[in-house]
Amino acid sequence: xxxxxxxAEYVVEWAAKDPYGFLTTVILALTPLFIASALLxxxxxxxxxxxxxxxxxxxxRKENIAKAKRTKRD
Numbered sequence: 001x002x003x004x005x006x007x008a009e010y011v012v013e014w015a016a017k018d019p020y021g022f023l024t025t026v027i028l029a030l031t032p033l034f035i036a037s038a039l040l041x042x043x044x045x046x047x048x049x050x051x052x053x054x055x056x057x058x059x060x061r062k063e064n065i066a067k068a069k070r071t072k073r074d
Contacts, residue, residue, distance in 0.1 A: 015022040
């Protein structure tokens with residue numbers, strides 16, 4: 001079984017002995033995750049904008065139908 005305590009001590013020791021190498025490794029490891037997060041956030045924003053446009057379009061259509069019905073009654 002993996003000894004997490006020993007691994008954590010190793011990582012802390014590595015960070016203390018070579019902080020620039022440690023930070024470089026961490027940044028390189030996290031960069032793909034940041035890129036994926038940015039991409040997914042952008043896609044979500046586009047989906048929300050499309051949904052809002054569709055809702056506005058439907059609301060405008062309902063208003064026009066109601067307006068047309070009022071005009072026919074008069």
